[in-house]
Amino acid sequence: MAHSRFIKDTGLTARMTLVMFLLGGLFVALIVGLMYALPEYAFLIGVVGLGIAWFQWYKSDTLALKAMRARVVSPEEAPELHGMIDRLCAMADMPKPRVAISYSDLPNAFATGRSPHRAAVCVTTGILDKLTAEELEGVLAHELSHVAHRDVLVMTLASSAGIIAGMATRGAQYGAIFGGRRDSNNPAGAAGFLIALLVSLVVYAVSFFLTRLLSRYRELSADRAGAYLTQKPTALASALTKITGEIAAIPSRDLRASKSMNAFFIAPAISGATMQTLTSTHPSLEQRLEQLAKVSAELGRPTEGGFPAPGFDR
Amino acid sequence: MSFWDSLLGRSKPVQANLDALFGLPSAAITLQTAMGFAPTGIGSVCYREAEGAAFAQTQADIVSLLNADEGPDVERSVDEYGYTWLVTRQDPSDMAALVTDLHAVNTTLEAQGFGPGLLCSLVGFTDPGGRRLGLVYLYKQGTFYPFAPGEGQRRDNLLEIQVRDLLAGELPIEQQLQRWMPVWGAPGL
Numbered sequence: 001m002a003h004s005r006f007i008k009d010t011g012l013t014a015r016m017t018l019v020m021f022l023l024g025g026l027f028v029a030l031i032v033g034l035m036y037a038l039p040e041y042a043f044l045i046g047v048v049g050l051g052i053a054w055f056q057w058y059k060s061d062t063l064a065l066k067a068m069r070a071r072v073v074s075p076e077e078a079p080e081l082h083g084m085i086d087r088l089c090a091m092a093d094m095p096k097p098r099v100a101i102s103y104s105d106l107p108n109a110f111a112t113g114r115s116p117h118r119a120a121v122c123v124t125t126g127i128l129d130k131l132t133a134e135e136l137e138g139v140l141a142h143e144l145s146h147v148a149h150r151d152v153l154v155m156t157l158a159s160s161a162g163i164i165a166g167m168a169t170r171g172a173q174y175g176a177i178f179g180g181r182r183d184s185n186n187p188a189g190a191a192g193f194l195i196a197l198l199v200s201l202v203v204y205a206v207s208f209f210l211t212r213l214l215s216r217y218r219e220l221s222a223d224r225a226g227a228y229l230t231q232k233p234t235a236l237a238s239a240l241t242k243i244t245g246e247i248a249a250i251p252s253r254d255l256r257a258s259k260s261m262n263a264f265f266i267a268p269a270i271s272g273a274t275m276q277t278l279t280s281t282h283p284s285l286e287q288r289l290e291q292l293a294k295v296s297a298e299l300g301r302p303t304e305g306g307f308p309a310p311g312f313d314r
Numbered sequence: 315m316s317f318w319d320s321l322l323g324r325s326k327p328v329q330a331n332l333d334a335l336f337g338l339p340s341a342a343i344t345l346q347t348a349m350g351f352a353p354t355g356i357g358s359v360c361y362r363e364a365e366g367a368a369f370a371q372t373q374a375d376i377v378s379l380l381n382a383d384e385g386p387d388v389e390r391s392v393d394e395y396g397y398t399w400l401v402t403r404q405d406p407s408d409m410a411a412l413v414t415d416l417h418a419v420n421t422t423l424e425a426q427g428f429g430p431g432l433l434c435s436l437v438g439f440t441d442p443g444g445r446r447l448g449l450v451y452l453y454k455q456g457t458f459y460p461f462a463p464g465e466g467q468r469r470d471n472l473l474e475i476q477v478r479d480l481l482a483g484e485l486p487i488e489q490q491l492q493r494w495m496p497v498w499g500a501p502g503l
Contacts, residue, residue: 013322020321086495087395091362091433093328093454096492134396150320221323228327231364231431300366 009224016217020158023210026203027161033199034168037192045171049164057156061098061120064112070102070122081128084137085121085144092141092229094148097121107131107243111143112152119147131239138236139243141226148225151218158214162207165200172197215281223288224295231299233292240292244285327430331456332420334486338437338449339409341458341484345439348480351447354438355406356502359419362431363398372426376400376419391501397433401502412437420453429453436461438503445470447477448503449485450495457488467498 034042056063065072075082081099089096097111097119107126113119121143123136131139146152172193227233319325345351363369373390380388380402389401400419404412416435423429432453439447448461460477462470474494478487488494497503 016322083395083495087397087433090452090454090493090495091328091430092325133394137396145325148320148325149323151323154321154323218323225323225325228430231362231369231428234365296365299364300368 012217012220012224016214016221019210019214019217023158023161023207023214026207026210030161030165030168030199030203033203034196037196037199038172041171045168046164049167050160052167053156053160053163057114057153060152060156061113061118064110065100065120065122068102068104068110068122068124070100072098072100072120080133081123084133085140088137088141088144088229092144092148094144095119097144097147101125101128109139109143111146113147114152115150116147121147127243130242134232134235135239135242138226138230138232138239141229142222142236143226145222145225145229146218149218149221151222154218155211155215159207159211162204162211165204165207168196168200169204172200212281216283219282220288220291223291227292227295233296233299237289237292240285240288328454330420330424330429330432330453332417332424332453334456334458335413335417335420335435335451337485338413341449341481342409342437342439344480344484345447345477349476350441351439351445351477352441353406353409353412354440354502355404355408355412356401357404357412357416357435357437358399358401358500358502359416359435360393360397360399360433360497360500361423361428362396362433363392364428364431368426369428372422372428373398376422379418379422380415389501393499393501399501409437434497436497436500436502445473446503447473448497448500449477450497452488452493455488455493456486457493458485459488459494461494461497461503463496463498463503467496469496 031042031046034045038045064070073081078099078101081101085096085099095117097113097116098121100120100122102122102124104124105126106124107130109121109123109127111119111121121140123139127136127139223236227236230236342353346353363373377388377390377400380400385405386403391399391401393399402412402415402419404415416437420429420432420435423432434453435451436448437451439449441447446463448463449458450461451458458481460474460481462473462477464470481487
């Protein structure tokens, strides 16, 4: 009888479902609000916004690699890195992503791509220098989990409401100023633009916090799946400690230069002090280490002659 | 992965597929009659060691189980990627005994919940000319592929393709050539 050491984290799943549900509701609220306020423009704004989101998702691998000035490397150029990813993919039964290296001292790694078949995993030279082979493998397993979970797709979908709201805000501003002047004898039109502006602003703000919250949950999920893949949660934990410790300690221009990429990094490159818990794309180091410790305990638990947790069969 | 699993960010570890291993004895006969490759009697299992006491206990059980028969002891080594290899030796003519050994390792690991950590199994062959050939079993795909190491880090791809075509009817052969990972310096090859 096959026994599984993989326990479901129902709490995390439930929280993630709730956030997704709220984001979906927000999207509907935005569309309904816009259609009510600006019946003639709502369709256009929605289509263009979704088009932008689609483009971001479709071109995500090229865009992200370009933004990080990363280069795709062949197995001959980086045999160790390729060998590591080959083996992890064989264990996880997933297609092998492209492997890229970014020449930056910032110790970091990210995964991108519109689907598991068109994915790329990128590491910086900084992370290759700083981590041991075992720790690097933990980080790669985390990134491969992002690929398997289709996180780029999910996060793009989740942020599409925000993109549309941002566009509508700008459109409504122009509309309220210019449209209002032109149709000064038609106060209803200007009011419509004002309502659209208000709705879009609110949606944008709420969507901002919800996507950040979702991003943190996705990170925790990837940590869990990655730890179960390598079966060494402590290696990932020590890698995270090293990366986040190092990053926080070294302020440099490079940090700000890579700001736009934060959502796809394994550890955020900037740790802001204000409202950090609400707006950060990554969970705190303590939260992540705590979860990895749980996985570690689960892996070390004896089965035969041991005491399985109550309410948990197989 | 299903739609909901990717939406909720949960991927379950893939369980190992052990069924196809028992096709090895007949494939070995075909290899010997058609191409002159005889089994070396050495087989190995490659897996990922989990941290914690439960795994150490399981591994100790496996080693003592395999050492219970009269015959050479099991060798355990760790490669540069951090994977563990258990090498077991049997009489070269007794392929079935070798497969039983390999299967014992797999089932024990699986029964203890460490099935997701299994990477591959390897059975060695050699021909009178001294060429070496390994049949590698990928646990997650449940497929075999040939691996023929040559001088240095070169593979004899022609030989590998020949073996693939020869065994196509007997073993599930990995169709995607990208998955034919080299296992340089694998113990027992």
